[in-house]
Amino acid sequence: MLDIAxxxxxxxxxxxxxxxxxxxxxxxxxxxxxLDEHRRKALAEVESLKALRNKVSREIGALLGQKKLDEAxxxxxxxxxxxxxxxxxxxxxxxxxxxxxxxxxxxPNLPHGSVPLGKSAEDNPExxxxxxxxxxxFQPKSHVELCESxxxxxxxxxxxxxxxxxxxxxxxxAKLERALIQFMLDLHSTEHGYTEVxxxxxxxxxxxxxxxxxxKFKDQYYGVAEGDVAANLGKLYLIPTAETPxxxxxxxxxxxxxxxxxxxxxxxxxxxxxxxxxxxxxRGMIRVHQFDKVELIKVVKPEAGYDELERMVxxxxxxxxxxxxxxxxxxxCTGDMGFGSAKTYDIEVWAPGQxxxxxxxxxxxxxxxxxxxxxxxxxxxDGQNKFxxxxxxSGTALARLFVALVETHQQxxxxxxxxxxxxxxxKTERITP
RNA sequence: GGAGAGGUGGCAGAGUGGUUUAACGCGCACGCCUGGAAAGCGUGAAUACUGUAAAAGGUAUCGGGGGUUCGAAUCCCCCCCUCUCCGCCA
Numbered sequence: 429m430l431d432i433a434x435x436x437x438x439x440x441x442x443x444x445x446x447x448x449x450x451x452x453x454x455x456x457x458x459x460x461x462x463l464d465e466h467r468r469k470a471l472a473e474v475e476s477l478k479a480l481r482n483k484v485s486r487e488i489g490a491l492l493g494q495k496k497l498d499e500a501x502x503x504x505x506x507x508x509x510x511x512x513x514x515x516x517x518x519x520x521x522x523x524x525x526x527x528x529x530x531x532x533x534x535x536p537n538l539p540h541g542s543v544p545l546g547k548s549a550e551d552n553p554e555x556x557x558x559x560x561x562x563x564x565x566f567q568p569k570s571h572v573e574l575c576e577s578x579x580x581x582x583x584x585x586x587x588x589x590x591x592x593x594x595x596x597x598x599x600x601x602a603k604l605e606r607a608l609i610q611f612m613l614d615l616h617s618t619e620h621g622y623t624e625v626x627x628x629x630x631x632x633x634x635x636x637x638x639x640x641x642x643x644k645f646k647d648q649y650y651g652v653a654e655g656d657v658a659a660n661l662g663k664l665y666l667i668p669t670a671e672t673p674x675x676x677x678x679x680x681x682x683x684x685x686x687x688x689x690x691x692x693x694x695x696x697x698x699x700x701x702x703x704x705x706x707x708x709x710x711r712g713m714i715r716v717h718q719f720d721k722v723e724l725i726k727v728v729k730p731e732a733g734y735d736e737l738e739r740m741v742x743x744x745x746x747x748x749x750x751x752x753x754x755x756x757x758x759x760x761c762t763g764d765m766g767f768g769s770a771k772t773y774d775i776e777v778w779a780p781g782q783x784x785x786x787x788x789x790x791x792x793x794x795x796x797x798x799x800x801x802x803x804x805x806x807x808x809x810d811g812q813n814k815f816x817x818x819x820x821x822s823g824t825a826l827a828r829l830f831v832a833l834v835e836t837h838q839q840x841x842x843x844x845x846x847x848x849x850x851x852x853x854x855k856t857e858r859i860t861p
Numbered sequence: 862g863g864a865g866a867g868g869u870g871g872c873a874g875a876g877u878g879g880u881u882u883a884a885c886g887c888g889c890a891c892g893c894c895u896g897g898a899a900a901g902c903g904u905g906a907a908u909a910c911u912g913u914a915a916a917a918g919g920u921a922u923c924g925g926g927g928g929u930u931c932g933a934a935u936c937c938c939c940c941c942c943u944c945u946c947c948g949c950c951a
Contacts, residue, residue, distance in 0.1 A: 478921085486880080500931090
């Protein structure tokens with residue numbers, strides 16, 4: 429959520445920055461300002477009435493203390509209808525506020541000044557490239573062929589169980605998936621300074637609102653059950669990413685500045701509706717309704733946000749380097765960035781069998797956009813309460829990493845060579861049928 | 862799931878309709894005092910919104926919501942959480 433104070437003070441600046449995204453959102457600024465104005469007007473009025481009521485009530489109390497019953501009763505009669513006026517104005521203020529906030533929640537973040545201007549993925553500049561496309565003395569197979577010949581994934585039976593877009597890993601496929609998860613968690617938690625956590629896979633709506641998935645993109649997620657009525661959670665949703673539970677861990681807290689930076693890594697499955705995804709990438713493992721991912725989350729002081737983003741990308745890159753994969757890092761342009769992000773780097777790994785790059789990581793600094801939505805603050809050294817920057821990045825997403833790995837390291841005989849750092853986990857050097 | 866006891870500021874703990882703008886205490890910050898400390902004395906200290914050039918000021922917050930009243934920490938209703946015991950379960 430943007431800072432209403434910034435919208436008030438610099439509405440034209442906010443509109444311009446919003447327009448560099450998909451466009452259209454800037455149109456709501458005037459409406460927000462009008463509701464905000466109305467709210468403050470009603471508030472000023474109702475609060476002075478409340479002040480009056482408090483004053484009169486004290487006076488009545490004093491009169492009763494002095495046994496001046498008549499005077500007290502006279503004053504009671506005078507203030508009798510004050511309550512109704514207050515209630516009516518209160519409602520106006522509350523209505524204006526909830527109207528304003530409903531619009532604010534649908535407003536995306538402002539892009540950081542360093543983000544390239546652009547309309548779509550085609551305008552994303554390449555930041556750097558690691559390695560080269562490998563050469564093969566044979567025609568590299570696609571992961572679908574490899575998975576079938578090596579019996580890594582049973583596509584047909586997965587469809588029987590859950591329909592298209594779901595995977596049944598088998599034998600070495602299941603082991604490879606597990607090995608990759610454990611390898612990544614170990615690396616991030618021992619060498620990169622992240623604390624490993626394992627969160628719930630279902631969360632209440634407020635967590636999705638907190639990171640910006642709700643209310644605007646509600647139809648993309650799986651609602652599964654009514655949550656505890658008790659806890660006032662509303663419906664529970666399957667998490668689309670570990671970002672949803674993990675970034676919300678400290679929601680509604682006031683952190684001490686010494687607690688920062690907070691760094692978490694977490695493995696979770698991710699569930700996505702991917703509405704209308706039929707077509708490109710439907711076959712195989714590129715786009716599925718459930719996939720595994722190791723996610724990185726940071727909560728940091730605002731002044732550290734962008735340095736930490738660079739470090740996070742480097743942490744994710746390290747995985748691909750150790751897996752011996754060729755990849756490129758791109759900087760998303762204003763028009764291609766996600767809702768909550770102020771700046772995003774994507775990492776795309778080369779998949780020889782596809783002849784294309786696959787997005788396996790997306791690292792974003794959301795600045796204080798999410799912290800505001802979840803009311804997460806910290807008390808700075810100067811005693812001020814401030815919103816921290818919250819960053820999230822995949823480190824990395826599975827399924828696609830799996831694809832790149834088997835396609836890159838496939839051999840002429842149809843086997844797949846396991847990268848050195850993964851061998852202690854998989855307990856083999858080579859995957860054969 | 863059942864029964865009971867609780868929920869008040871950083872902590873602890875009074876307060877059953879009106880000088881409570883939440884007592885007393887501990888802890889905290891600053892000042893005085895001291896050679897330095899302790900003790901003592903004094904002052905200050907929550908969060909949000911609003912307001913202002915900045916202040917001052919105003920409103921709300923005693924687990925949450927609603928109600929009664931001129932006025933609610935206090936009375937009424939609903940809900941939540943914590944603790945203890947019992948049951949059930951992996």
